[in-house]
Amino acid sequence: MKRYSIFENKDSLYFESLQKLFKKYEGKPVSAQIAYKIALYYYEMGNQTSQGDIPERPYYIEAMKICEPMIEKFPDSYGAKQCLVLKNDLLQKDCRLTVEDVVIPGKESKALLTYRNVSNALVQIIQISRSRFEEITRDKNGFEAYKKLKDYKVVSKRMINLSDPKDYRVHTVEIPVSALECGEYAFVVSNGEDISDDKYILNYGSFQCSNISYISRTLSEKNGALEYVVLDREKGFPLKDVSVKVYLQEYDYKDYKYKDVLYKTLLTDAMGKVLIHPPKEKNRSGSSLRAEFSLGKDHLNTEQNQYLYFDRRQRNSTQKRTFFFTDRSIYRPGQIIYFKGIVLSLDEDSSSILSKWSTSVSLYDVNGEQIDVKHVTTNEFGTFSGSFTAPNSGLTGIMRIGDNFGSRSISVEEYKRPKFEVEHDPVKGVFRLNESIKISGKAKAYAGSSIDGAVVKYRVVREARFPYWYRWWIPYPISPAMEIIHGECITNEKGEFEFDFKAIPDYNISKSSNPNFIYKITTDVTDQNGETRSGLSTVTAGYTSVNLSVDMPQYLNRENSSNKFPIKATNMSGSPEPLKGTITIYALKAPDHAVKRRLWQKPDMFLMNSKEHTEKFPHEIYSNENEMDTWERSKKVLQTAFDTKKDPNFVFEKLSRQEQGAYVLEATATDSFGEEVKSISYFTLYSTKEKKLPYQTADIFIPVKNSAEPGESASFIIGSGFDDVRVFYELSYKNSVIDHKEIPISNSQQLLQIPIEERYRGNVAVHVLFVRHNRIFMHTENIIVPWTNKNLNLEFMTFRDKLQPGKKEQWRLKISGPENEKVTAEMVAALYDASLDAFKPHGFDFSIYPNRYANSLWNTYDHLMQTRDGAFFERNMSPVSYYPSKNYPEFYWGNYSFYDSYYDNDFRPVGKMGTTILTKMAAPVSPASPPPESESMDGLLSKVAGLKRSADFAYGGGVIAEKENIEQSQPTDMSKVQVRSNLNETAFFYPDLLTDKNGEVSISFTIPEALTRWKMLGFAHTKDLKYGFIQ
The missing domain is CATH 2.60.40.1940 (Immunoglobulin-like)
Structure with a gap:
């Protein structure tokens, strides 16, 4: 009942009921079962508190206090056994380590220790090759593997005294890992010195220590070659003369497994680069590979297998493509299907029309069988047109019109034209x-x-x-x-x-x-x-009635930004609501040094205070000081009132006079129910004229202007609070690098400006990347360079939206180029019954100029972002108890089923105290139909067939009309009524309208006599493939 209840206070009601029940049976063995349910309630409440958060109450402790007396008082009771299982679950021990996949040699690093119900942890670092470690730990239990690992050199051993609040919860703490030399290592974590075969907690895993790092990518322009760039892990500069051994994965049919076979050994150049070409075997599409890097005594062994494939794609190949336009998307059998096509020659860099080109256009049925064919030749605009008749027989459904270079699907169905539509009104007002x-x-x-x-x-x-x-x-x-x-x-x-x-x-x-x-x-x-x-x-x-927000950008340009920002106050469904309130802006006090990102969640326990941590790990996060919402509000820079009914905008006065930095905007108001509504926005105010960072941060990347026309420039702010950073910048077009350079930055920011060329239309992408302090920082941003030079503007010069059935109409349109110049163009126009969109929406589709959106060029899923957890083993540290489930007696029904479709409906089951009986049901009787409302029934009868009200009603509620009650209405003179004859669902389809000398098009037509709403579609193009739409 509790599970499916919708009461707001169901949890408290459930808990109160358990407490009353416990008091009623207190002192009896059965009370242990009730106590277990109370303890389980506390346990589940404790589970709702996420790791690291402080619970409202010590729920686990309270659960333990409930369980222990029951176990002691009623040890043999069923409830005590339940309590024992819950107690042992709360006493479960845990102790495991998370380390970085690769640490920097000669420097202390940090690891995350996760523990529960333990007060100390022994952390040992053993020097052992990764291959040998995997061999020892494969298919062995914890203690057997540990006995073999003890034979290897222990380079670090430390007992960590842990803060155990005795709350039975999982806790985390960051611990220091001693500085190591280059090599491969394993960690072993236990809960003390005494590790025996029958009682232990063990956690072990492997990691590496190396100053070598790398990034990689596949170069499609070089037939799928794989490029590695090898970088210094601490400082980020390229490493020259690094030996790179490349192993391909080959299947050994004798041993029935894959093996690594040395493919090539290469040396990096001055830029740290090495290029690996795929094998030249004709029958081979690619191979999985692994690389090993060596520089002197430093060695990095990668586990990630990358795929080296041979890219056999043909480039700059010319293709033909046909685009089709139809008068609508759905037809009845026997109706005429009007179509137009345009044939193009396309390649990666250009598009052109194909004039005087002959092709065959076919109509295919639902099974793909050809029904009809038309042989057509394109005109000077590369277009053709024609018509088919939808088949009167055969299967209806989705059919297709097409040639060898393109097609369009249509539907042929026996539909009934929709007469009306349903619309919902927007919900206005505030509600909760x-x-x-x-x-x-x-x-x-x-x-x-x-x-x-x-x-x-x-x-x-x-x-x-x-x-x-x-x-x-x-x-x-x-x-x-x-x-x-x-x-x-x-x-x-x-x-x-x-x-x-x-x-x-x-x-x-x-x-x-x-x-x-x-x-x-x-x-x-x-x-x-x-x-x-x-x-x-x-x-x-929601639980509030109004949504309040201020449209503040994340980054605000001090010099070029508008100081006016929209205030949005809406009800929960998005309709605007008037709201009065106050906006306050505070400057924030940022940390005084930059820190790199943490690779795991924030710990909830600490071994060091903040000062000690900063001295030992100056580039590491201590708690959550990297999060802007934790920064102190140093001063108030603005406070102003707002009223969205008078002005839906907020003006940031003296914006250009403010200092660079981090700010918080807080908008507060009170809704009509007296509830406070609040919106908080954090933003960064920056300047393109300053070299100083807005605040200390490891990495900043701000798109100042990421949309531009040829002849303009896109611009970005790049920066870092670290010293001696080398930023690798690249500009890519169609995933190929067209510009690159190295940008030095040292605790500063720079304005990066990129001139936009005509060839960049369809978008280019900027990529920036740097490695520092064992972290990679990377950004990819697309620069929008639109095809505005290919736009046609279509607009009505004369147009009426109220049309009279059967009347002649004439519309005029103007077609102009990107600079509003006159153009010579061809246009296709259609007007059809808009109600058909209820079955299948219709539109004109034509898109030939690609907008490319690039992702990162680099693969970064390697050691610069990974952590190692290792395997966890436990024996006899946390005993687990099991209690048998209770089975209640049930009546045996043999093969009788209450759920099969053929059972006797005269019987139904009735349950009582663990048994089931059958009871006889009376046969259902149809209820008498209620008498109709006199007003509504009289009105209905007067409207239909002239019937008078009768006292008798048919079974099921029908009305019996007696002969003498029928009144004959007077015949109506229909001789002057004109029958509608033109009920076409397509008013017109003009496939090849041409502009006149003024760049105008005239459309003349007679509107059909159907009473409906009409939808007009238009598409125009020029010989050089400028195009545009109107609707």
């Missing part, structure tokens, strides 16, 4: 959880009239969303979709409908998780003719 929310909407015919008297069936389903989940190491809370309400209503004379629902939250999710609940509203509207159309919308509700 557990409040009633009004949903309104409208059923409207495509012809513009209202759909009255339609039945609306609605359904509301709740889901949960989490705007920002900062606890990335813990899974999102689970909240399955659940229906909140369903029901029916009727549209009024205006086609409008409305209903309410209560925004019930999922009480299983804590408020501290900051959940937003999404309520999906589905409405199915059925008109009096039986046609059903659906509407869908969502409403969001």
